Amino acid sequence: MDVRILAKPRSGWRVPPNMPDYEAARASFSWEAAERALAGLPGGRGLNMAHEAVERHCLEGRGDHPALLWRGRRGERKVFTYAELSASTSRFAHVLAGLGVQPGERVFSLMGRIPELYLTALGTLKHRAVFCPLFSAFGPEPVRARLELGEGRVLVTTSALYRKKVASLRDSLPHLRHVLLVDEGGEPGTEALHDLLARAPDTYEIGPTSPEDMALLHFTSGTTGMPKGAIHVHRAVLVHYVTGRLALDLHPEDVFWCTADPGWVMGTSYGILSPLTHGVRSVVDEADFDAERWYRLLEEERVTVWYTAPTAVRMLMKAGDELPRRFDLSALRFIASVGEPLNPEAVLWAQRVLGLPIHDTWWQTETGGIMVSNYATLAIKPGSMGRPLPGVEAAIVRRQPGGGVRVLEAPGLEGELALRSGWPSMFRGYLYDEERYHKCFAGGWYLSGDLAWKDEDGYFWFVGRSDDVIKSMGHLIGPFEVESVLLEHPAVAEAAVIGRPDFLIGEVVKAFVSLKDGYAPDEALRRELLALARTRLGAVVAPKELEFQSSLPRTRSGKILRRLLKARELGLSEGDVSTLETPT
Amino acid sequence: MNRDELKQAVLDSLAAVAPEMNAAELRQDEPLREQLDLDSFDFLQALVELDRKLSVSIPESDYGRLTTLEACVDYLAGRLGEQVH
Numbered sequence: 128m129d130v131r132i133l134a135k136p137r138s139g140w141r142v143p144p145n146m147p148d149y150e151a152a153r154a155s156f157s158w159e160a161a162e163r164a165l166a167g168l169p170g171g172r173g174l175n176m177a178h179e180a181v182e183r184h185c186l187e188g189r190g191d192h193p194a195l196l197w198r199g200r201r202g203e204r205k206v207f208t209y210a211e212l213s214a215s216t217s218r219f220a221h222v223l224a225g226l227g228v229q230p231g232e233r234v235f236s237l238m239g240r241i242p243e244l245y246l247t248a249l250g251t252l253k254h255r256a257v258f259c260p261l262f263s264a265f266g267p268e269p270v271r272a273r274l275e276l277g278e279g280r281v282l283v284t285t286s287a288l289y290r291k292k293v294a295s296l297r298d299s300l301p302h303l304r305h306v307l308l309v310d311e312g313g314e315p316g317t318e319a320l321h322d323l324l325a326r327a328p329d330t331y332e333i334g335p336t337s338p339e340d341m342a343l344l345h346f347t348s349g350t351t352g353m354p355k356g357a358i359h360v361h362r363a364v365l366v367h368y369v370t371g372r373l374a375l376d377l378h379p380e381d382v383f384w385c386t387a388d389p390g391w392v393m394g395t396s397y398g399i400l401s402p403l404t405h406g407v408r409s410v411v412d413e414a415d416f417d418a419e420r421w422y423r424l425l426e427e428e429r430v431t432v433w434y435t436a437p438t439a440v441r442m443l444m445k446a447g448d449e450l451p452r453r454f455d456l457s458a459l460r461f462i463a464s465v466g467e468p469l470n471p472e473a474v475l476w477a478q479r480v481l482g483l484p485i486h487d488t489w490w491q492t493e494t495g496g497i498m499v500s501n502y503a504t505l506a507i508k509p510g511s512m513g514r515p516l517p518g519v520e521a522a523i524v525r526r527q528p529g530g531g532v533r534v535l536e537a538p539g540l541e542g543e544l545a546l547r548s549g550w551p552s553m554f555r556g557y558l559y560d561e562e563r564y565h566k567c568f569a570g571g572w573y574l575s576g577d578l579a580w581k582d583e584d585g586y587f588w589f590v591g592r593s594d595d596v597i598k599s600m601g602h603l604i605g606p607f608e609v610e611s612v613l614l615e616h617p618a619v620a621e622a623a624v625i626g627r628p629d630f631l632i633g634e635v636v637k638a639f640v641s642l643k644d645g646y647a648p649d650e651a652l653r654r655e656l657l658a659l660a661r662t663r664l665g666a667v668v669a670p671k672e673l674e675f676q677s678s679l680p681r682t683r684s685g686k687i688l689r690r691l692l693k694a695r696e697l698g699l700s701e702g703d704v705s706t707l708e709t710p711t
Numbered sequence: 712m713n714r715d716e717l718k719q720a721v722l723d724s725l726a727a728v729a730p731e732m733n734a735a736e737l738r739q740d741e742p743l744r745e746q747l748d749l750d751s752f753d754f755l756q757a758l759v760e761l762d763r764k765l766s767v768s769i770p771e772s773d774y775g776r777l778t779t780l781e782a783c784v785d786y787l788a789g790r791l792g793e794q795v796h
Binding site: 266417 | 731742748749752753775
């Protein structure tokens with residue numbers, strides 16, 4: 128295979144890299160030793176994410192250092208220091224205490240990237256409640272399903288989102304006792320967050336926190352069934368810290384920008400926690416993607432380390448090579464990406480146009496943090512996700528009949544990417560779904576569901592998913608959740624949803640629908656179904672394309688063959704169709 | 712093409728990606744993406760559709776200017792270089 132390798136210099140770094148030698152770091156790494164870099168709660172009261180992210184910096188005399196550099200949609204700019212973040216998150220923790228919220232109960236957020244989102248996350252962790260972020264772009268159905276499954280006790284949101292997506296669901300959510308609105312709101316059945324914050328004290332002593340206490344609940348999707356709530360514990364902060372240091376090469380004076388929304392795990396692990404554990408300045412942009420705005424923001428905030436996603440990189444490429452030349456991007460030192468594999472052209476484009484390569488990283492909601500990565504000092508093979516983080520053992524395996532796995536040691540063999548179980552940010556369960564959790568493990572390995580191979584130098588290469596989950600703009604979308612909504616329409620007999628490969632966003636959610644007798648497959652109905660899906664699911668989950676078919680292919684046992692629809696879509700051979708039901 | 716026709720072309724393009732849209736409720740000077748719940752991909756698709764409908768090439772570097780309904784009409788009027796009333 129012809130691979131262009133981007134070698135790394137051995138000297139001349141602007142800032143000495145945290146990991147000068149990957150092999151040496153890997154050989155000597157231990158999680159026990161790494162944990163000594165964390166502060167721990169004073170008096171040996173345990174380990175709490177919010178203490179590591181905020182309080183320790185205040186106790187260590189860095190309270191005046193900027194923590195969040197917030198940029199509003201309409202050009203506003205606000206800076207929050209670590210001391211300010213400490214005070215406001217303490218107020219939030221007191222608000223939860225005043226509402227009777229107990230440690231372990233779930234506090235959900237549903238809002239854009241506004242300062243209140245960050246108070247909610249960190250204040251919830253301080254109170255030892257569990258933070259569960261929802262995408263503001265979710266429609267009412269994903270919001271309902273997640274609040275119900277997660278038994279959300281408190282929801283923090285805006286009046287507009289509440290009216291649009293939650294108000295009509297209140298009766299079906301008995302666990303949801305308090306809805307706190309971040310604006311004046313005044314909707315019935317809600318409380319004004321800022322009134323409560325104003326009355327609350329600005330210091331809060333974090334109670335004893337076991338490193339194994341539940342801290343975060345992140346929903347993700349599988350092929351079948353409704354979303355799964357992946358449980359993360361306070362100990363995961365060790366991985367947030369270590370990966371910030373080794374994979375993102377964070378130094379205390381860095382300005383870091385993670386472009387992801389905290390509605391998905393990247394935006395929480397790296398948009399909130401990891402940078403704050405390093406005491407750096409973390410940029411938050413409320414606005415949606417816009418190429419010129421992004422370059423301007425990199426220039427104005429003097430961003431040094433930038434963590435973004437392939438879809439965004441490819442949109443920047445589309446915007447042309449001339450645009451970035453109008454901006455001073457000289458502060459930028461390190462660029463990384465996650466979400467779906469970054470194509471080699473994107474890595475090389477960045478090297479050519481921005482003067483820096485992009486370091487792809489691989490991880491999942493279940494892993495809690497970066498597990499396989501490219502590093503500042505390690506040569507990049509463009510298109511590869513890189514090598515395992517020190518402290519993480521990764522392998523290519525094949526599942527065996529009877530439940531075990533066989534590790535494929537020889538390079539070049541395709542199999543499932545697996546991680547030796549037990550790393551600190553490993554998910555500790557799917558909420559109320561022990562069975563699905565256990566299915567993720569075999570023979571001491573976590574099985575990621577991603578197909579990959581390993582080359583002779585130990586670099587891993589992504590091939591595809593082993594299931595029908597769709598990866599679009601870096602988000603996982605479960606086909607079942609989408610199909611369920613389409614099937615609610617009286618005209619729909621069958622629905623199957625696949626990911627159609629797309630250069631820009633990885634995969635486009637595409638629905639195939641067959642109709643009941645008496646309905647005609649016309650443009651008006653096509654739009655009606657798309658509208659239904661968008662209204663119920665929101666833009667990030669709803670199909671972008673919908674095609675009518677007279678019937679959908681099924682196995683003899685009646686299961687719809689999404690893989691066959693996908694193969695047809697790609698013009699590939701349909702493989703073994705012997706188990707197909709012949710249409711009558 | 713006058714401003715009303717341009718506006719209708721923009722609305723038609725948006726309706727192609729967000730068919731649930733209620734044009735009557737759309738505020739002229741508020742961000743379209745927020746009002747219509749359009750992600751980056753939807754927004755691109757709408758602009759491609761507009762490009763096709765009006766045969767006006769919209770360079771990607773100008774996408775950032777097409778934030779509101781009003782801004783879209785202003786931009787297109789300028790771009791088409793015609794007398795608009």
